[in-house]
Amino acid sequence: MxxxxxxxxxxxxxxxxxxxxxxxxxxxxxxxxxxxxxxxxxxxxxxxxxxxxxxxxxxxxxxxxxxxxxxxxxxxxxxxxxxxxxxxxxxxxxxxxxxxxxxxxxxxxxxxxxxxxxxxxxxxxxxxxxxxxxxxxxxxxxxxxxxxxxxxxxxxxxxxxxxxxxxxxxxxxxxxxxxxxxxxxxxxxxxxxxxxxxxxxxxxxxxxxxxxxxxxxxxxxxxxxIGLGGDIVSLTLKDQSKISVLVAALTKQPAMRAVKATPTGLDIRVESPEKALPAILESANQLDCQLEFIEYHRPRLDDVFIAHTGRSMKDELPKENVE
Amino acid sequence: MSEYWQEISALTMRWVRRLSREKFSMLFTLVQPMLFWLIFFGNLFQRVADGQVTQAPDYISFLTAGVVIMTVLNNGLAGGVDLLFDKENGFLERLMTTPIHRTSVILSRFIFVMTITSLQVLVILGVAFLFGVQPATGLLGIAAILMIGMLFGVGLTAISMAMAFSVKSHGDFFSVLGFLSLPAIFLSSALVPLSGMPAWMGFLARFNPMTWAIDAVRPLILSGWTEALPHVGMVVVVMVIFDALCLYGSAKVFRRAMG
Structure with missing residues (x-):
């Protein structure tokens, strides 16, 4: 139109x-x-x-x-x-x-x-x-x-x-x-x-x-x-030495679109959380990775901003008229 | 044309309203020159000033012309201040997004500053009258004094507005203002006639347009038409050149600042 x-x-x-x-x-x-x-x-x-x-x-x-x-x-x-x-x-x-x-x-x-x-x-x-x-x-x-x-x-x-x-x-x-x-x-x-x-x-x-x-x-x-591609599941692991193992295990799975290691765990971009969450938990169990914290959220505009500019809006404090 | 006038009168009325709401500021602007210079300075130097040098019956009557032109100077140089504040707080930007003729803002400022200055000059002449100063050329002479004041004021206001658009902060503006004002007064015939100055100061004062204005206003007050006319003729020529230079220079700045 x-x-x-x-x-x-x-x-x-x-x-x-x-x-x-x-x-x-x-x-x-x-x-x-x-x-x-x-x-x-x-x-x-x-x-x-x-x-x-x-x-x-x-x-x-x-x-x-x-x-x-x-x-x-x-x-x-x-x-x-x-x-x-x-x-x-x-x-x-x-x-x-x-x-x-x-x-x-x-x-x-x-x-x-x-x-x-x-x-x-x-x-x-x-x-x-x-x-x-x-x-x-x-x-x-x-x-x-x-x-x-x-x-x-x-x-x-x-x-x-x-x-x-x-x-x-x-x-x-x-x-x-x-x-x-x-x-x-x-x-x-x-x-x-x-x-x-x-x-x-x-x-x-x-x-x-x-x-x-x-x-x-x-x-x-x-x-x-939506353009970012899917929702985000963030895991925090008790034992951080297991991060790489879990990344390797999840990367191959079809329900995960992108898996990324973070300092304390993983950020996983998923197509549909219904399919992905059970798979993630199962893998974590099999590999004996204990989870400290699990968070799931829809992409926020801040995620969009980070994805496109490489930094967070929150890093900037509003200043008076500098433009 | 009627639209143009509607803009100018609305903008001029805004300056008048602002002034009328700043009662204290208005009082001080009006009172300051006559209080400090005419009444205090004039009476203070009454006995120190040598009548042979000033060629006047008393110092106050000599000083009146100087105070008149000093007022024109100070009002003119400060004429851009309100535009400076408008620029700093974004009001000017708001005005510039309206479909007004770009010159309306500038013209409204000229009209306002000239009107206020003329009123002040009349008050100064009134106070001088209370101290026994009677203009030798009468009402017509007073009209001539107002005309000279406006001719000088136009150029000064143009400089001031151009400065308001060019400076980075209002601190800069007031520094320049303070730096210009007093030397301009000392290096002119406002307080002492050229003949009574040290040679080098007298020399510099001759290049000060203020001197020309004062030397035309003074005989209008002290002597009479025969003495004053040549000076008045001369000052018109000097001021037309002065104004042309100021307006030419500032027009460039205005065009760049306002698009």
């Missing part, structure tokens, strides 16, 4: 002062989906996002948004998109309503239309009550909501969110996720960057895993996990 393409990134490269932030990147975003750019800090996801929203010009390659080139037709693109930046881009001296009024003027909305839309948005993000207080009195979550309202003010076809829940408490996070899902049901296309795996997993229809300026994997979270 052919789906309408909202954004087309083709062979995008961006170089800053000889440092290549993004190299030969190509992907499409379909209309109506939530598309995630997942990667550690410095991976190039913010550069990619900023190029799509016309803040950066590509060193080479092209980006088109709903058929409009982001360099030649930057002004047209800007009318079609909304942006929620990573930093709380809030003027602490202005009230929430004044933020929206300012943007209303910058998007050239007629006064009546702007007033109506602002009232709707304040209601949507539950900021009606503090709307006329200066933004410096807002909590982190409230500022984020105002950010989102600002991004939605132009009634965009595509909304861009840069690390939408970075540094938020759990409650606010879930609230933001709800908004994003609701916007999708209204037919909006959403593109977001994140370095939270659970966020990518729960929220995004499709993901591009970006590391060191290149796409390492692309697909729905489920596809990516």
């Amino acid at each position: 052919d789906r309408a393409i909202a954004i087309q990134v083709s062979r995008l490269t961006k170089v800053y002062d000889k440092h290549t932030a993004v190299s030969d990147l190509s992907f499409d975003v379909y209309a109506g989906e939530i598309f995630g750019l997942l990667g550690p800090n410095g991976a190039g996801k913010s550069t990619t996002l900023r190029t799509i929203i016309t803040l950066l010009t590509p060193t080479s390659g092209t980006v088109s948004v709903l058929g409009h080139d982001t360099v030649r037709e930057a002004d047209v693109v800007r009318r079609l998109i909304g942006y929620v930046p990573q930093e709380r881009a809030i003027d602490r001296f202005l009230t929430g309503r004044e933020h929206l009024e300012l943007l209303g003027a910058l998007y050239h909305l007629p006064k009546a239309e702007a007033t109506k839309r602002i009232a709707e948005l304040l209601k949507l993000v539950e900021l009606e009550e503090p709307a006329d207080r200066a933004a410096k009195t807002y909590s982190g979550g409230m500022k984020r909501k105002l950010d989102i309202a600002c991004g939605l003010l132009p009634d965009p076809k595509i909304l861009f969110l840069d690390e939408p829940t970075l540094g938020l408490d759990v409650q606010s996070r879930l609230r933001i996720w709800d908004y994003v899902r609701m916007l999708k049901t209204r037919g909006m296309t959403i593109v977001m960057t994140t370095n939270y795996l659970d966020e990518a997993d729960q929220l995004c229809d499709r993901l591009a895993i970006i590391d060191k300026g290149a796409i390492k994997a692309l697909g729905s979270p489920t596809e990516l996990k």
Whole structure:
């Protein structure tokens, strides 16, 4: 089935002062989906996002948004998109309503239309009550909501969110996720960057895993996990000298797709756990390998990330805006 | 065109709102130059200053022109500060993703800084009046003083905004600001006329556009039109060149920073 393409990134490269932030990147975003750019800090996801929203010009390659080139037709693109930046881009001296009024003027909305839309948005993000207080009195979550309202003010076809829940408490996070899902049901296309795996997993229809300026994997979270090939059984052995024997015994068996020694035991990738688990236990018994611990899990997005980048997302602590 | 105006007026109103919410800051910006320089410095040096050198009835009336242009200098050089904060907290980026004309942000800043500076100049002239300084050229002279202030201020504000877009951190910005401001004042005719300076300082002060502005404002306050007109004519020429250079240089920076 052919789906309408909202954004087309083709062979995008961006170089800053000889440092290549993004190299030969190509992907499409379909209309109506939530598309995630997942990667550690410095991976190039913010550069990619900023190029799509016309803040950066590509060193080479092209980006088109709903058929409009982001360099030649930057002004047209800007009318079609909304942006929620990573930093709380809030003027602490202005009230929430004044933020929206300012943007209303910058998007050239007629006064009546702007007033109506602002009232709707304040209601949507539950900021009606503090709307006329200066933004410096807002909590982190409230500022984020105002950010989102600002991004939605132009009634965009595509909304861009840069690390939408970075540094938020759990409650606010879930609230933001709800908004994003609701916007999708209204037919909006959403593109977001994140370095939270659970966020990518729960929220995004499709993901591009970006590391060191290149796409390492692309697909729905489920596809990516299935793509790894099977579930994972991890064994911890009491006697670690037996690891190699057990690896040798299991490798030949048809139910095991891949067997790998770890410092304390084995990681076995299996097609179906129902067939594999009895076989594993039987072999362990025959070889007199006592098991200290056995764990079985479906591949998680972290496993996908490790498989494609060779390192764990968890190694990276979220830092402030280093991209 | 009406869209362009809608953008500029909305952005200018934002600067006005910010200022009005920072009441303390507003009070100090307004009060500081006249308090420190005009009232304290002016009265302090009243008896030290030699009337033969200043060619003025008293030091305050001599100093008024200097304080007027100093205010223009300080406001102009600080004119980019708010853009610097906007750049640092991401607000500028938000503005840049809206379909506005790129010059709207810059123009709104010019309009705001020029308006505030003009108001401040009027207040300074008012305070000087309380100390007995009556501009010799009357209301028309005051209009000429405001015009000179704006001509000088445009170039300064352009430099300041270009600096705001170029510096790595706001620490750098304020260091440069502090470094520029006082030498510019000392190496000008603000506090002492050129004829009363050590030769080498007088020489350097001649290259300071501030000197030209002050030497045009001063006769407007002290002497009268016949004395002032040649200086006013000259300062217009100097300032047009100064502004052209500043705007040319900063336009390049703006284009690179805002795409």
